[in-house]
Amino acid sequence: MPETFFVGIDxxxxxxxxxxxxxxxxRLGFGYLDTGSVYRALAWHVLNQGGQTTDPAAVEAGFATFEPRISLDPDVRTIAVGETDVTKAIRTPETTAAVAGVAKTLSVRAKINDLFRQIVADADLPGVIVEGRDITTVVAPDAPVRILLTAHPEVRxxxxxxEMGAEDVAKVAEAMRQRDASDSTVVDFLNAAEGVTAVDTTHLNFDQSVDAVLSVIDERREEGRDGR
Ligand SMILES: Nc1ncnc2c1ncn2[C@@H]1O[C@H](COP(=O)(O)OP(=O)(O)O)[C@@H](O)[C@H]1O
Ligand SMILES: Nc1ccn([C@@H]2O[C@H](COP(=O)(O)OP(=O)(O)O)[C@@H](O)[C@H]2O)c(=O)n1
Known part of the structure; x- marks a missing residue:
């Protein structure tokens, strides 16, 4: 089986x-791995076992029995833990609030990252786009395509x-600022690391953003074919 083409997006x-x-x-016929949903599913699993994600031992114990099953089909966004479909449950405010605890448990991050690498290696697909906070720097620093998507905080x-139908933009902005601040204590997702292409979407609409990402991927695939 040829190696799956890895596209990392932070x-x-x-x-x-x-x-x-x-x-x-x-558009590329690739798989799509939303790594955030796996972090969310682990947070759900820890809570479901009666633990708190602020307790690293509970997160470790949760990971020991964590059996996520995630679809790589971009049109099928389902995720299960064991036999339980948690697609909806991972988006509740309770689970969302608990994800930060999982994200900060560094011993478990390393294991989750191995899991992501394994999922891509096992995928019977020409390529997978893997999206999440530290993909281009920690999970796949050698990936053929690494992109940092950015946008001005107010635009985000x-x-x-x-998307949420929320009227209070200031409140959403504050919640986002807090989550960015919490996440950035663990990973730097605001600055492009060496070899990572930054794509600033502040002044791009959705289609233009997709085109910008596709042209970076095309360029790297061409370089790969030419052996550059
Ligand atoms: N370039 C863009 N212009 C306008 N809206 C966008 C653009 N990129 C994404 N969006 C919209 O912004 C929202 C948040 O995007 P999302 O992909 O969920 O961001 P992230 O995964 O980085 O949190 C979605 O509703 C999406 O459709
Ligand atoms: N690769 C990743 C993905 C998510 N996460 C954590 O999981 C949380 C939820 O991820 P998400 O992708 O669903 O977040 P949003 O799409 O809501 O921004 C993030 O806020 C991070 O704390 C992470 O630490 N590393």
């Missing part, structure tokens, strides 16, 4: 990571508010 909340990655994967908050 960036802060609301930069367009999941929607842009999904559409780019669709406005997009997220629109």
């Amino acid at each position: 960036g802060p909340a609301g930069s367009g990571k999941s929607s842009v990655s999904k559409e780019a994967a669709r 908050a406005a997009r997220r508010s629109k």
